[in-house]
Amino acid sequence: MRRIPRSLHAALGALALAASATPAHASTCVKPVADWSDFPGGYQCIVGVDHFIKNRWGLIFPATGGHPGKNGCAELGACIEWVDDLPDKKDWNRHPWGSVDPQPYDILIFPPTASNAYGHAAAFDHFDGGGTLFIMDDNWDGNESKSCAWAGHEGWVHSVNNYDPYGFYRLKSLEPPPPDKLPKGSIDGADCAAGVAGWTQDPDDPDTAIAVHLYFGGDAGSGAPSLATTADAHRDDLCGAIGSCNHAFSMPVPLGVRDGLPHDVFAYGIGTKAGGNALLDGSPRTVTCAPPEAPFSPSIRRHIVDPASLEAWAIAPFTDVARFTDAMTAAIPAGPDAPAAPALVRSDDGGPDVWLVDAGERRRVPSEAAIAAWHLDPATIATKPAAEIAAMAVGRDWPALAFALMAPDGAVYVLDTPPPAPPGSGGAGGAGGGGAGSGAGGP
Secondary structure (H helix, E strand, O other): OOOOOOOHHHHHHHHHHOHHHOOOOOOOEEOOOOOOOOOOOOOOHHHHHHHHHHHHHOOOOOOOOOOOOEOOEOOOOOOHHHHOOOOOOOOEEEEEEOOEOOOOOOEEEEOOEOOEOOOEEEEEEEEOOOOOEEEEOOOOOOOOOOOOHHHOOOOOEEEOOOOOOOEEEEEHHHOOOOHHHOOEEEEEEEEOOOEEEEEEEOOOOOOOOOEEEEEEOOOOOOOOOEEEEEOOEEOHHHHHHHOOOEEEEEEOOOHHHOOOOEEEEEEEEEOOOOOOEEEOEOOOEEEEOOOOOOOOOOOEEEEEOOHHHHHHOOOOHHHHEEEOOHHHHHOOOEOOOOOOOOOEEEEOOOOOOEEEEEOOEEEEEOOHHHHHHOOOOHHHOEEEOHHHHHOOEEOOOOOOOOOEEEOOOOOEEEEEOOOOOOOOOOOOOOOOOOOOOOOOOOO
């Protein structure tokens, strides 16, 4: 358990010395971890929290009216929630600050300060990697923002930089399971050939196949990239050991970590109840995988010119792009830039072929498997008049195998087959219009 939070107390001590000089709206706005679509704007803090709780869970976070001020907290102050322990105990648990880690949707209660006798109520979103607290709220007094609306980021969360909460209230329905009810399991292996494999099971729901989240290069919360799969594969040794067979998982090592460097792999079983996630035994495992070879030759590399084009091709940098060395990149001749986006067409005469339009040519996509491999969306195939299709020059088939690579300078390329050599040239040609290697023969 991280406890609350490693660097926050020291940071707050330093900030307290400069509190009087802190400018308005000094906090940082970021995208939230949790879903705040039901959080209203324009209310006092408790009213905003109460509206959110009612909208999301149909429960009540009480008002503080009728309770006199005490312990430095003004009458009607949000801090009275904690001083008089107001939320209904049948729905809410009370956690003093530092006793357990907060989780999204916990309701933080802040004490009064010299400049704000009312304290504050806010909802917890997340800590960042340095221990800074980010919250969703209304009507923050003094030196903070109000739900980041001032920055034009309504619905974003903002950092807290002036004092600790008393603690937080958590809905009992959102309490994580006790340790003996958390997912169990292990990451049994991680290597370049077999991938990452293991098993996990939720003891509270033993027959359900649960999700597994794999983090590469750091644990959850570190900002490391992650992938999800489901532990639903049959494994004979699990049948007797845990009373159910279908709880194994495996995943290939993603291209994004096949770069010749060591990467730690952390596996988490994701329980069926909120907060019921657990790091699996054996974590982390370390993999060191060399970049893969290009899957076909001869070939040319075609530059994906910008992030918008990368998105249009539905290429995910972490899973779909191999990391190549300079030498590996240079060994593949450069061709013309890839189309900015895939344009798929078919004829209105009922013909079965799907064509990808590339620099005025139509190139046949050879199979449904190739459409899937390239993440092409069949819903985007445009039906054109047969005469219009027939009028287009016919190029070589689009590659059946999808492959993208990243050079050390960050440039991303897709692999393509070279065009046929011009008549009388004596061999297969490269493609003009690219960088070094244009017009050269294939490797």
